Amino acid sequence: MIRFATHQDAGWIAAIWNAMIADTLFTFTTEPKTEGAILEMIATRPVFVLTDQTGFATYGPFRSGPGYAATVEHSILLDTSAQGRGQGRALMQTLTEHARSQGHHVIVAGISSANPNAVAFHAALGFETVAQMPEVGRKNDQWLDLILMQKLLV
Numbered sequence: 001m002i003r004f005a006t007h008q009d010a011g012w013i014a015a016i017w018n019a020m021i022a023d024t025l026f027t028f029t030t031e032p033k034t035e036g037a038i039l040e041m042i043a044t045r046p047v048f049v050l051t052d053q054t055g056f057a058t059y060g061p062f063r064s065g066p067g068y069a070a071t072v073e074h075s076i077l078l079d080t081s082a083q084g085r086g087q088g089r090a091l092m093q094t095l096t097e098h099a100r101s102q103g104h105h106v107i108v109a110g111i112s113s114a115n116p117n118a119v120a121f122h123a124a125l126g127f128e129t130v131a132q133m134p135e136v137g138r139k140n141d142q143w144l145d146l147i148l149m150q151k152l153l154v
């Protein structure tokens with residue numbers, strides 16, 4: 001059901017991500033992800049995928065510098081067909097266990113205020129809201145808040 005991504009997954013990962021970029025305010029970016037960018041992500045960080053090609057999750061550095069080395073930030077994206085079936089929870093459990101096994105101490109979620117379902121999802125998994133940054137994102141002529149949530153991995 002869940003495995004590490006390979007280069008063969010880049011196309012469908014980009015498609016899921018680009019649909020979210022184009023159709024929602026859940027990410028502040030407006031530039032589509034290229035297959036090349038996805039291939040680089042797969043080559044440089046852990047990326048877990050659902051074998052039915054309906055979702056993926058990854059994590060990478062939170063900020064640069066050695067003081068932040070034990071803190072990571074993650075992304076999780078599911079096709080709408082996979083939502084509400086426990087697959088997101090399974091991906092996050094796999095992702096957090098991997099991060100813990102690699103010696104990471106904290107995992108961070110940066111969530112658009114336009115995505116209250118993501119806030120509820122993370123809260124149900126033990127993430128706590130630690131900040132809300134008003135109007136730091138802008139997309140489609142709208143100012144959006146960034147909600148920061150974190151979970152200790154110890």
